[in-house]
Amino acid sequence: MRLLTDEACRAGVATDRSGHRPATLPDGVVRATTVDDVVETLRWATENRTPVVTRGAGTGLAAGSSASAGEVVLDLSGMDRILDIRPDDQVAVVEPGVLTADLDAAAGVHGLFYAPDPASAAISSIGGNIATNAGGLRCAKYGVTREAVLGLDLVLADGRRLSTGRQTVKGVAGYDLTSLVVGSEGTLAVVVGATLRLRPRPLETATLAAHFDDVVAAAAAAAAITAARLQPSVLELVDSVTLEAVDAARGSALRSLGAAALVVQCDGRGAGAEIDAVAEVVGKFATTWRATTDPVEAEELLAARRAGLPALEATGDVFIEDVAVPRSKLAEAVSGIGEISARTGVRIATIAHAGDGNLHPIVVVERGGTVTQGPPWEAACAVFDLALRLGGTLTGEHGVGLLKRTWLKTELGEDSLDVQRGIKAVFDPLGILNPGKGI
Amino acid sequence: MRLLTDEACRAGVATDRSGHRPATLPDGVVRATTVDDVVETLRWATENRTPVVTRGAGTGLAAGSSASAGEVVLDLSGMDRILDIRPDDQVAVVEPGVLTADLDAAAGVHGLFYAPDPASAAISSIGGNIATNAGGLRCAKYGVTREAVLGLDLVLADGRRLSTGRQTVKGVAGYDLTSLVVGSEGTLAVVVGATLRLRPRPLETATLAAHFDDVVAAAAAAAAITAARLQPSVLELVDSVTLEAVDAARGSALRSLGAAALVVQCDGRGAGAEIDAVAEVVGKFATTWRATTDPVEAEELLAARRAGLPALEATGDVFIEDVAVPRSKLAEAVSGIGEISARTGVRIATIAHAGDGNLHPIVVVERGGTVTQGPPWEAACAVFDLALRLGGTLTGEHGVGLLKRTWLKTELGEDSLDVQRGIKAVFDPLGILNPGKGI
Numbered sequence: 001m002r003l004l005t006d007e008a009c010r011a012g013v014a015t016d017r018s019g020h021r022p023a024t025l026p027d028g029v030v031r032a033t034t035v036d037d038v039v040e041t042l043r044w045a046t047e048n049r050t051p052v053v054t055r056g057a058g059t060g061l062a063a064g065s066s067a068s069a070g071e072v073v074l075d076l077s078g079m080d081r082i083l084d085i086r087p088d089d090q091v092a093v094v095e096p097g098v099l100t101a102d103l104d105a106a107a108g109v110h111g112l113f114y115a116p117d118p119a120s121a122a123i124s125s126i127g128g129n130i131a132t133n134a135g136g137l138r139c140a141k142y143g144v145t146r147e148a149v150l151g152l153d154l155v156l157a158d159g160r161r162l163s164t165g166r167q168t169v170k171g172v173a174g175y176d177l178t179s180l181v182v183g184s185e186g187t188l189a190v191v192v193g194a195t196l197r198l199r200p201r202p203l204e205t206a207t208l209a210a211h212f213d214d215v216v217a218a219a220a221a222a223a224a225i226t227a228a229r230l231q232p233s234v235l236e237l238v239d240s241v242t243l244e245a246v247d248a249a250r251g252s253a254l255r256s257l258g259a260a261a262l263v264v265q266c267d268g269r270g271a272g273a274e275i276d277a278v279a280e281v282v283g284k285f286a287t288t289w290r291a292t293t294d295p296v297e298a299e300e301l302l303a304a305r306r307a308g309l310p311a312l313e314a315t316g317d318v319f320i321e322d323v324a325v326p327r328s329k330l331a332e333a334v335s336g337i338g339e340i341s342a343r344t345g346v347r348i349a350t351i352a353h354a355g356d357g358n359l360h361p362i363v364v365v366e367r368g369g370t371v372t373q374g375p376p377w378e379a380a381c382a383v384f385d386l387a388l389r390l391g392g393t394l395t396g397e398h399g400v401g402l403l404k405r406t407w408l409k410t411e412l413g414e415d416s417l418d419v420q421r422g423i424k425a426v427f428d429p430l431g432i433l434n435p436g437k438g439i
Numbered sequence: 440m441r442l443l444t445d446e447a448c449r450a451g452v453a454t455d456r457s458g459h460r461p462a463t464l465p466d467g468v469v470r471a472t473t474v475d476d477v478v479e480t481l482r483w484a485t486e487n488r489t490p491v492v493t494r495g496a497g498t499g500l501a502a503g504s505s506a507s508a509g510e511v512v513l514d515l516s517g518m519d520r521i522l523d524i525r526p527d528d529q530v531a532v533v534e535p536g537v538l539t540a541d542l543d544a545a546a547g548v549h550g551l552f553y554a555p556d557p558a559s560a561a562i563s564s565i566g567g568n569i570a571t572n573a574g575g576l577r578c579a580k581y582g583v584t585r586e587a588v589l590g591l592d593l594v595l596a597d598g599r600r601l602s603t604g605r606q607t608v609k610g611v612a613g614y615d616l617t618s619l620v621v622g623s624e625g626t627l628a629v630v631v632g633a634t635l636r637l638r639p640r641p642l643e644t645a646t647l648a649a650h651f652d653d654v655v656a657a658a659a660a661a662a663a664i665t666a667a668r669l670q671p672s673v674l675e676l677v678d679s680v681t682l683e684a685v686d687a688a689r690g691s692a693l694r695s696l697g698a699a700a701l702v703v704q705c706d707g708r709g710a711g712a713e714i715d716a717v718a719e720v721v722g723k724f725a726t727t728w729r730a731t732t733d734p735v736e737a738e739e740l741l742a743a744r745r746a747g748l749p750a751l752e753a754t755g756d757v758f759i760e761d762v763a764v765p766r767s768k769l770a771e772a773v774s775g776i777g778e779i780s781a782r783t784g785v786r787i788a789t790i791a792h793a794g795d796g797n798l799h800p801i802v803v804v805e806r807g808g809t810v811t812q813g814p815p816w817e818a819a820c821a822v823f824d825l826a827l828r829l830g831g832t833l834t835g836e837h838g839v840g841l842l843k844r845t846w847l848k849t850e851l852g853e854d855s856l857d858v859q860r861g862i863k864a865v866f867d868p869l870g871i872l873n874p875g876k877g878i
Contacts, residue, residue, distance in 0.1 A: 088662060088767035089796075111668050133611045144609060146618070147586055162854050168763040169795035170583060170835035172572045172622045173843075174851050174878050175859045179585070179618035183611045200668030223527060229550050229639030231707075268670075269716075270709025277708075324607040328527035356608035357528075396609035404612075412613050415601050420614045422865035426858060439613050 001040040003028040003072065013055055013065075013073040018403060019319050019371040020063035026053065029073040035155065035192045041074050042190065043159035051432050054186040056096060056128035059120045061320050062401025064131065064185045064437050071435075074190065076127050082106050083193070090198045091150065091167060096127025096191050100134075103196070112198040115142035118397070119309065127191050133183030135397030140355030141233045141267075142199065144397065146182045153193030154181065157428040167195055180423070185399050185438035188427040202233070202267035206275035207298035210282045210289035211258035215239055215338070215350075218260035219331030221285035222354035225264070226327060228281050230274060234265035235355035239334060241341075242308040242349040242362075249311035254304050258287045262354065263305045265298070308351050312362050316347075319363040319371035321380055323387035324396030327357040336386045337361045346379035358396035359387075372403060381407075400438050408439065440479040442467040442511065452494055452504075452512040457842060458758045458810040459502035465492065468512040474594065474631045480513050481629065482598035490871050493625040495535060495567035498559045500759050501840025503570065503624045503876050510874075513629065515566050521545050522632070529637045530589065530606060535566025535630050539573075542635070551637040554581035557836070558748065566630050572622030574836030579794030580672045580706075581638065583836065585621045592632030593620065596867040606634055619862070624838050624877035627866040641672070641706035645714035646737035649721045649728035650697035654678055654777070654789075657699035658770030660724035661793035664703070665766060667720050669713060673704035674794035678773060680780075681747040681788040681801075688750035693743050697726045701793065702744045704737070747790050751801050755786075758802040758810035760819055762826035763835030766796040775825045776800045785818035797835035798826075811842060820846075839877050847878065 004010075010025040027050075030041045045052045053067040054074045067073045080097035087110040094103060100121040104114040117136035118124055124134065130152070135144045151165025165171070165178035181188050212218040218237050225235065238246075240259040247255050254261065262282065266274040272293050279291050292298055312318055325333045334350055337359070341348040352359040361383050363376045371377065384394050384407050394404050394411050409417060420439045424431075443449075449464040466489075469480045484491045492506040493513045506512045519536035526549040533542060539560040543553040556575035557563055563573065569591070574583045590604025604610070604617035620627050651657040657676050664674065677685075679698040686694050693700065701721065705713040711732050718730050731737055751757055764772045773789055776798070780787040791798040800822050802815045810816065823833050823846050833843050833850050848856060859878045863870075 086765075086767065088666065089765045090665065091765070133615075135609050140608060143582065143586065146615070147582065156854075160854055162858065163852075164855065166763075166832050167765050167830050168797075168832055168835065169579060169766070170574050170763045170792075170797045171832040172836060172838055173833050173847060174839070174855065175627075175862055176572075176585070176618045176622055177855065177858065179615045183615055188614075200665075200670055203668070226529065226639075227527065229642070231639055268707075268709070269713050270707070274708050324605075324609045326525075326528045326530070326606050327608070328525065353609075358607075358609045391606050393605050393607055393610040394612050396607065397611060399611055400613070408612060413602075415595075415599060416603065416613065416616065419601065419616065419865060423614055423862055426861035426865060 001030055001037060001044055003030055013067065013075055015066040016058050016060035016063060018061045018063040018401065019317060020066050020403060022066050022068045024069035026067035026071045026073050027069060029075055031075045031078050033078040038074065038155045038190055038192050039159045042155055042157060045432050046158045046430060049430060049432065051435050053434050054190050056125035057099065057123055059124040060128060060132065060401060061322065061398045063403050064399050064401035066402055077125065079192065085110060087112060092196045092198055094126055094194055094196060096125060096194065098126045100124055100126060100129055107198045108201060111201050113201040114148065114196065115199050116145045116148050126194060130182050130191050130194060131185050132397065132399035135358060137234045137236060137353060139353065140235065141231050146179055148197045149178055149182050149194055150197055151195040152178050152181055152191055154189040155192055156189050157430065157433050165195065185401065186434040187424060187438045188433065204269065204271040205265055205267045205298065206271040206291065206293045207301045208264040208275050208278055208282065208289060208291040209301035209304060210262045210286040212260045212286055213258055215260040215334045216331045217285045218262050219334060219354065221262055221282050222330060223328065224281045224285065225278055228277065230278055232264045232278060232355060233267040234263065236263045236305045237352040237354040238304050238308055239350040242312065242351055243304065245311035245315055245349065246304055246307045249314055250307055261304050263302055305351065312349050312364055316364045316366050317369055317371060319376060319380060321361040321363065321383055322395050322398040323383060323392055324358040325387055325390045325392035329390040330354055330357055333359055333386065333390055337383055340379055340382045340386065344375055344379040346376050348379060402437055440469055440476060440483055442469055452506065452514055454505040455497050455499035455502060457500045457502045457840065458756060459505050459842060461505050461507045463508035465506035465510045465512050466508060468514055470514045470517050472517040477513065477594045477629055477631050478598045481594055481596060484511065484871050485597045485869060488869060488871065490874050492873050493629050495564035496538065496562055498563040499567060499571065499840060500761065500837045502842050503838050503840035505841055516564065518631065524549060526551060531635045531637055533565055533633055533635060535564060535633065537565045539563055539565060539568055546637045547640060550640050552640040553587065553635065554638050555584045555587050565633060569621050569630050569633060570624050571836065571838035574797060576673045576675060576792060578792065579674065580670050585618055587636045588617055588621050588633055589636055590634040591617050591620055591630055593628040594631055595628050596869060596872050604634065624840065625873040626863060626877045627872065643708065643710040644704055644706045644737065645710040645730065645732045646740050647703040647714050647717055647721065647728060647730040648740035648743060649701045649725040651699045651725055652697055654699040654773045655770045656724045657701050658773060658793065660701055660721050661769060662767065663720045664717055667716065669717055671703045671717060671794060672706040673702065675702045675744045676791040676793040677743050677747055678789040681751065681790055682743065684750035684754055684788065685743055685746045688753055689746055700743050702741055744790065751788050751803055755803045755805050756808055756810060758815060758819060760800040760802065760822055761834050761837040762822060762831055763797040764826055764829045764831035768829040769793055769796055772798055772825065772829055776822055779818055779821045783814055783818040785815050787818060841876055
């Protein structure tokens with residue numbers, strides 16, 4: 001085990017993309033490239049009672065892998081091999097540092113795909129996806145990361161190795177330790193390998209972009225698509241603040257078409273017919289819409305969504321929130337966020353996975369400003385409160401991390417937290433795995 | 440709390456459909472109709488250190504709800520209300536005693552369906568489905584029970600109430616207690632309510648039945664369907680022993696068409712085109728095949744599968760096994776089961792969910808014979824061993840219950856069981872919930 005302690009190394013692993021800046025640096029970092037490195041690190045940590053913050057690509061948005069003085073960082077980004085792809089079983093076996101998009105590309109060679117697709121797929125790792133139970137755009141149809149993880153290879157806090165789950169699609173022997181570790185944000189065990197489910201890559205896609213007078217009409221159209229029993233693989237809502245930023249960045253005129261947009265994609269056999277049915281529904285609500293089965297034109301229609309975050313990031317520092325509400329409350333949530341922005345004077349753009357009710361309100365502050373305290377944080381907290389009042393959750397897919405921890409008791413209640421702390425103690429009796437994060 | 444102690448009541452709740460017959464009867468049974476009944480029963484049980492065996496419709500196949508002297512049974516079959524169906528959110532809220540098919544029918548009124556479909560759907564309850572993480576025919580495409588459960592209302596062993604999960608499609612606040620309780624076979628908590636995910640009911644279906652010279656050709660055809668990236672909602676393999684039983688029961692001549700059959704159903708937009716593609720693949724392996732989009736004709740094609748178990752049950756007492764293997768090992772598994780049958784002289788028929796590698800070898804003994812000891816049980820154990828050697832699991836969807844418990848350590852290992860016992864102790868420190876079952 002080699003603990004790197006020079007300041008540049010420690011500074012490079014001190015936080016993630018949440019905007020959180022710890023006051024101190026971690027004591028050191030181990031760059032693991034083998035399972036043995038992880039075992040050795042955890043044995044040492046147990047012996048020395050030293051907290052370990054496990055880290056993948058560092059793209060988290062809740063400060064789940066931020067680390068401070070007294071802690072060491074276990075960096076798994078170097079464990080980045082795809083160990084096996086078995087097309088007949090539609091299964092991949094990977095190390096945790098593999099980037100999500102790289103796995104998807106490797107699956108593509110066999111006509112398969114890896115369904116979970118966080119917007120960060122090009123830069124986030126499978127291990128981080130597992131730590132947060134990452135979602136993405138295609139979840140309403142294909143499920144989140146948990147539904148794609150069949151089994152895990154773990155190293156426990158004391159350095160013992162443990163395999164969970166199975167290589168089969170079904171299996172119910174014993175408690176579901178796999179699902180328990182998925183989303184546990186590095187607090188239960190260190191994931192050193194994963195057996196993942198792949199799916200047949202859809203042969204056809206069809207795409208539609210529609211514009212609306214206001215966000216209420218766009219949300220109503222999204223609800224009508226669901227009510228019509230259509231099941232797009234992508235159903236994204238983009239608000240006016242985002243459209244303005246995209247126009248400024250790309251020289252487009254999307255905002256002039258309306259104050260909100262929906263981007264819809266259908267896939268699989270009959271995608272063209274399904275998008276026609278979507279168009280028929282959307283047409284009743286939209287100011288204008290366009291559909292295509294041409295992949296190049298599709299990229300243009302998707303631009304309003306894909307270019308949204310980079311365009312906002314070009315205008316300042318951002319804090320990306322991640323609340324989810326029952327699908328029927330989507331319009332109320334987006335309107336409520338607009339009111340919070342107006343009341344607090346904090347700029348908030350909203351992009352939402354309308355298909356599953358997961359909203360990403362994006363708080364934008366001026367460059368170098370702080371997003372995790374003061375008015376921006378108060379606005380963020382008002383959004384948490386709104387989501388809970390609408391029967392929703394603090395976090396749909398980014399995790400609790402450090403930043404949302406104070407809110408967790410409000411959502412879960414003391415009895416639930418008690419049980420969860422009991423489970424934490426079973427896995428990590430000394431409390432050395434990512435203390436102060438997640439639960 | 441009213442404890443019924445007359446012998447008829449106790450005898451009626453002593454076991455399930457596994458064929459296991461406990462040597463003694465439980466001490467009594469509480470027929471709960473409200474959450475308060477459950478709370479009161481568990482408080483009493485905690486106070487008196489009395490083990491509680493929770494029971495739904497009693498259709499389990501692993502003796503998971505069998506009960507003996509010293510135990511009381513908590514019968515939830517009377518808590519059978521569908522409390523809410525919210526079509527806009529595609530969510531249902533139910534009590535545990537609701538029969539699976541009743542929920543599906545109620546969802547159908549809104550153009551929705553409940554995707555998990557154990558073959559027992561007409562007689563099994565949602566609570567039992569949750570206890571075993573029940574699967575069924577449509578899992579390869581739509582997932583198992585765990586993927587349909589968004590949240591649970593629980594009563595803990597000491598009578599405290601606890602809600603897990605959420606009303607939203609996505610959510611990652613805290614550990615996934617919901618997934619932990621799904622499949623825990625009544626050993627962690629008593630499920631008194633569930634928030635379930637519904638899906639758009641497919642508008643179209645298309646069905647195909649194909650016959651093959653042998654089971655190896657049928658398995659190869661199933662693998663070729665997967666390799667062609669087709670995703671049927673149903674992909675079932677039926678062996679010659681089953682076909683013979685169906686012929687005897689129905690006067691059909693399916694066995695004369697070949698020694699194995701596949702029944703395939705595609706659904707959703709483009710189902711007809713997808714079944715044509717299936718036919719093209721299957722045609723290379725089959726002796727004969729027939730496809731239809733007509734629902735009445737489809738029922739006839741499905742008969743080979745649907746009539747299989749009742750036809751076998753007409754010939755003797757059955758023990759339905761439930762192993763799963765990686766999909767690529769399906770042919771090897773079916774052939775291996777045939778060899779075990781030949782070697783032991785025990786009659787074993789096999790029906791398999793070929794789409795997900797889950798096999799149901801059905802051990803048939805003469806009426807009144809014992810299936811859980813002697814040669815039939817030895818044959819069953821040989822099948823467990825085969826499944827594990829092929830990289831599979833003891834149980835795909837029926838659970839461990841009482842019957843497979845001695846095999847669990849072989850599959851999971853001691854370290855995993857240690858962690859699971861630790862989790863059990865967090866939920867149920869006195870060990871009063873369904874002791875001796877599951878883990």
